[in-house]
Amino acid sequence: MKKEDLKETLVALDKKHFIHPTSSLKVQQESGAPFIFTKGKGVYLTDIRGRRVLEGMSSLWNVNVGYGRxxxxxxxxxxxxxxxxxxxxxxxxxxxxxxxxxxxxxxxxxxxxxxxxxxxxxxxxxxxxxxxxxxxxxxxxxxxxxxxxxxxxxxxxxxxxxxxxxxxxxxxxxxxxxxxxxxxxxxxxxxxxxxxxxxxxxxxxxxxxxxxxxxxxxxxxxxxxxxxxxxxxxxxxxxxxxxxxxxxxxxxxxxxxxxxxxxxxxxxxxxxxxxxxxxxxxxxxxxxxxxxxxxxxxxxxxxxxxxxxxxxxxxxxxxxxxxxxxxENLVENSRLMGEELLKGFIKLQQDIDIVGEVRALGLIGAVEIINPITDRRFQEPIAPRVSAEAAKRGLIIRTVVFEGMDTLVFSPPLVINKEEVEELISILQESLLAVQNNLLQGGILNGRGSKS
CATH class of the missing domain: 3.40.640.10 (Type I PLP-dependent aspartate aminotransferase-like (Major domain))
Structure with missing residues (x-):
């Protein structure tokens, strides 16, 4: 069976039989699984169509030693x-x-x-x-x-x-x-x-x-x-x-x-x-x-x-x-790569208007989204848009959008290296800028762009 045919078969079976945890039942039925993963190695996952993504969340904060061990x-x-x-x-x-x-x-x-x-x-x-x-x-x-x-x-x-x-x-x-x-x-x-x-x-x-x-x-x-x-x-x-x-x-x-x-x-x-x-x-x-x-x-x-x-x-x-x-001294690597991750977050905060507070402790961190005009969150959460753009570009992250929050959260595997942290930050930057440009084009930012 061709990969595309297999994917369609699995999507149909998934919709019919698999109730997903912490997921929208309606979205599952309408859109199907965004990814059906088949293998993992290090900090990367590969789906049934051959797309490779950097797992910025260690799945659910938990694949500390990375995939494929x-x-x-x-x-x-x-x-x-x-x-x-x-x-x-x-x-x-x-x-x-x-x-x-x-x-x-x-x-x-x-x-x-x-x-x-x-x-x-x-x-x-x-x-x-x-x-x-x-x-x-x-x-x-x-x-x-x-x-x-x-x-x-x-x-x-x-x-x-x-x-x-x-x-x-x-x-x-x-x-x-x-x-x-x-x-x-x-x-x-x-x-x-x-x-x-x-x-x-x-x-x-x-x-x-x-x-x-x-x-x-x-x-x-x-x-x-x-x-x-x-x-x-x-x-x-x-x-x-x-x-x-x-x-x-x-x-x-x-x-x-x-x-x-x-x-x-x-x-x-x-x-x-x-x-x-x-x-x-x-x-x-x-x-x-x-x-x-x-x-x-x-x-x-x-x-x-x-x-x-x-x-x-x-x-x-x-x-x-x-x-x-x-x-493999992964606790120390978490500390060192966490410092690199936070440096990247801070640079994004300095360069991109919609980035608010950033924070990290080891390899767990967050980037808040704000409206730079009001210095408060947007009327509708923006973090899910950033997450969707990141997924298109090969990065999996999660969002927190309840009780007044509009936040991207991160938790990559502890085996991540400096080059992979830089890749994560680069994709995140592209995704944030894409969303910010859409907000500009929609008149929401009233002419505001990147910080200078």
């Missing part, structure tokens, strides 16, 4: 041939899960020491909420059930994780959110303190935060914020949960983003980069004191677990993935 396929095959899967219920175990748990304990900061495995980030979030509430229950404080999260936070799409998410469109999909979830201002420690005082510390189980908000627009905490958060949680006897699903495993130029701030959470939530997306896996790692309290105070069975908790093949891939990150 045969080592990961080989270790998965070897583990599957020996023992693909056995459950971890009733204290049964397997060697890859044991070794990965020990490895995570050795590379996470401080005394984070005991691991509960999940299948992904949403499950890690729901697990952490349940463990926090269970912890206080067995400590004789069952009234401590409330989870405080932040506005613009994204924590996943399970019921608990959706309820913790502070992005309204996600919450508005259903009217049946879980109780006892509260949201405070994104970077206001005063807002957190006031919320605790209002609700009563005796009713609050935990505060959860992403060290860098990802889907909320790549929002980077100001100096001192997380240090003060840690103090407040200690002062009021509240657990601090760090959602490092996106930021873990080198994304920010540190192995874990909490290391930028010198704070140790009571629980760290992991997924995505733990296997670089080669196989599903997530984890919650807790501090030694919590682990010992759970052992000493609990009775009977810990009635929480997923079929694939501690999946042997996933854990074997996770171990090899971390080995690659360490062996």
């Amino acid at each position: 045969k080592e990961l396929a080989e270790v998965a095959r070897a583990q599957m041939e020996q023992l693909a899967f056995t459950n971890s219920f009733s204290s049964m175990s397997n060697e890859p899960a044991i070794r990965l748990a020990a490895k995570l304990a050795s590379i996470t900061p401080g005394d984070l020491n005991a691991v509960f495995f999940t299948s992904g980030g949403s499950e890690s979030n729901d697990t952490a909420y349940k463990l926090a509430r269970y912890y206080w229950k067995i400590k004789g404080k069952p009234q401590k059930t409330k989870i405080i999260s932040r506005k613009k936070a994204y924590h996943g799409v399970n019921i608990g994780a959706t309820s913790a998410t502070g992005i309204l469109p996600f919450q508005e999909m259903t009217d049946s959110l879980a109780p006892d979830f509260i949201h405070v201002d994104t970077f206001s420690t005063d807002s957190l303190r006031q919320c605790i005082e209002c609700e009563g510390a005796e009713t609050v189980a935990a505060f959860i935060a992403e060290p860098v908000q990802g889907a909320g627009g790549v929002n980077i905490a100001p100096d001192g914020y997380f240090q003060e958060i840690r103090k407040i949680c200690d002062e009021y006897g509240i657990l601090f949960l760090a959602d490092e699903v996106i930021t873990g495993f080198g994304r920010t130029g540190k192995m874990f983003a909490c290391e930028h701030y010198g704070v140790i959470p009571d629980m760290m939530l992991l997924a995505k980069g733990i296997t670089s997306g080669y196989i599903p896996l997530g984890a919650v790692i807790i501090r030694e004191k919590l682990h010992q309290d759970l052992i000493e105070c609990s009775e009977g069975v810990l009635l929480h677990g997923y079929t694939y908790s501690g999946h042997g093949t996933s854990c074997a891939v996770g171990l090899k993935n971390i080995e690659i990150i360490e062996r």
Whole structure:
């Protein structure tokens, strides 16, 4: 079958049978899949028509070691041939899960020491909420059930994780959110303190935060914020949960983003980069004191677990993935290439009128779009137009356009080199200028062009 005929067949089947996550059902039916990818290598993907694109998002913030890693396929095959899967219920175990748990304990900061495995980030979030509430229950404080999260936070799409998410469109999909979830201002420690005082510390189980908000627009905490958060949680006897699903495993130029701030959470939530997306896996790692309290105070069975908790093949891939990150010094490369990425963003900010605030921490960053005449966002979001132009030119990026934002976000694989960063910036520049020229031609910018 010819490639074009195969594409049309797949598009038709896709429309009929595949409900896509976080996608417009109507657009899917009208336009079909914009790309049907068939292979990847390094920072590039190739689709069924032979088009090659630079993946500026590591798919969903997660392909940290890049595409086409045969080592990961080989270790998965070897583990599957020996023992693909056995459950971890009733204290049964397997060697890859044991070794990965020990490895995570050795590379996470401080005394984070005991691991509960999940299948992904949403499950890690729901697990952490349940463990926090269970912890206080067995400590004789069952009234401590409330989870405080932040506005613009994204924590996943399970019921608990959706309820913790502070992005309204996600919450508005259903009217049946879980109780006892509260949201405070994104970077206001005063807002957190006031919320605790209002609700009563005796009713609050935990505060959860992403060290860098990802889907909320790549929002980077100001100096001192997380240090003060840690103090407040200690002062009021509240657990601090760090959602490092996106930021873990080198994304920010540190192995874990909490290391930028010198704070140790009571629980760290992991997924995505733990296997670089080669196989599903997530984890919650807790501090030694919590682990010992759970052992000493609990009775009977810990009635929480997923079929694939501690999946042997996933854990074997996770171990090899971390080995690659360490062996190839990808955390340092993330820091260095992140500096190059930010330099490129700043140059675009200086040269192009519609570029507003730019920011990056390691290889996670954002470019905001503004109307230079009003110094505010346009009436209609412009970032999706830039993203569409970039896709035409061979670059995949994402947009954040809810709650007053008009933002392009970036998260390329940690293997990216300087030439590839320059390619990303070059395509982004062309795309921004194309959109800006269209705005000029439409009279929206009233004669404004590039900055001079």
